[in-house]
Amino acid sequence: DAGVIQSPRHEVTEMGQEVTLRCKPISGHNSLFWYRQTMMRGLELLIYFNNNVPIDDSGMPEDRFSAKMPNASFSTLKIQPSEPRDSAVYFCASRLAVVYEQYFGPGTRLTVT
Amino acid sequence: GQNIDQPTEMTATEGAIVQINCTYQTSGFNGLFWYQQHAGEAPTFLSYNVLDGLEEKGRFSSFLSRSKGYSYLLLKELQMKDSASYLCAALNQAGTALIFGKGTTLSVSS
Numbered sequence: 001d002a003g004v005i006q007s008p009r010h011e012v013t014e015m016g017q018e019v020t021l022r023c024k025p026i027s028g029h030n031s032l033f034w035y036r037q038t039m040m041r042g043l044e045l046l047i048y049f050n051n052n053v054p055i056d057d058s059g060m061p062e063d064r065f066s067a068k069m070p071n072a073s074f075s076t077l078k079i080q081p082s083e084p085r086d087s088a089v090y091f092c093a094s095r096l097a098v099v100y101e102q103y104f105g106p107g108t109r110l111t112v113t
Numbered sequence: 114g115q116n117i118d119q120p121t122e123m124t125a126t127e128g129a130i131v132q133i134n135c136t137y138q139t140s141g142f143n144g145l146f147w148y149q150q151h152a153g154e155a156p157t158f159l160s161y162n163v164l165d166g167l168e169e170k171g172r173f174s175s176f177l178s179r180s181k182g183y184s185y186l187l188l189k190e191l192q193m194k195d196s197a198s199y200l201c202a203a204l205n206q207a208g209t210a211l212i213f214g215k216g217t218t219l220s221v222s223s
């Protein structure tokens with residue numbers, strides 16, 4: 001299996017621009033997670049999907065962030081407009097079932113200048 | 114509230130044994146995970162404990178005490194490649210959220 005696939009791997013953009021991060025979970029996994037990792041705050045859960053439905057988005061920082069999962073094999077995380085404080089590594093992870101481990105993608109390193 | 118505490122940094126030498134502690138306070142609990150993260154890479158799964166006791170997997174072991182809200186990761190026969198950040202994470206009761214600690218950066222020297 002190819003594992004969780006994320007694109008782009010690196011993104012540099014200017015403040016105010018729209019950023020779209022993409023994720024393809026492992027085939028057959030029914031849960032998908034978006035995380036953000038910074039030195040200051042560590043790894044934080046942004047949103048969790050189960051069977052393509054958003055279950056918990058309490059970690060989404062504000063209305064500038066939105067996430068979708070139109071089908072079982074694709075999810076996006078969008079930031080509009082982006083701000084310098086959004087600079088972080090964004091990880092997507094997928095999971096087969098509740099008590100199974102999450103598999104993380106390689107991450108997208110976002111830099112907003 | 115929800116809180117995961119683990120030491121920020123630890124150092125050890127090759128061949129030694131190191132124990133990384135983690136204490137947690139969460140609203141509901143459905144198990145404790147340990148992940149390893151090398152610099153610039155994604156976290157990778159090491160272990161999962163849901164019952165009290167010790168789980169051994171090769172050079173790595175993980176322990177859980179639910180009554181004390183405490184876990185540790187034990188690494189034996191340390192190797193240079195074990196230099197990484199080790200993340201403790203608690204799964205909430207519903208299984209919907211994995212709450213991560215900030216990680217313990219382990220440096221292994223020769």
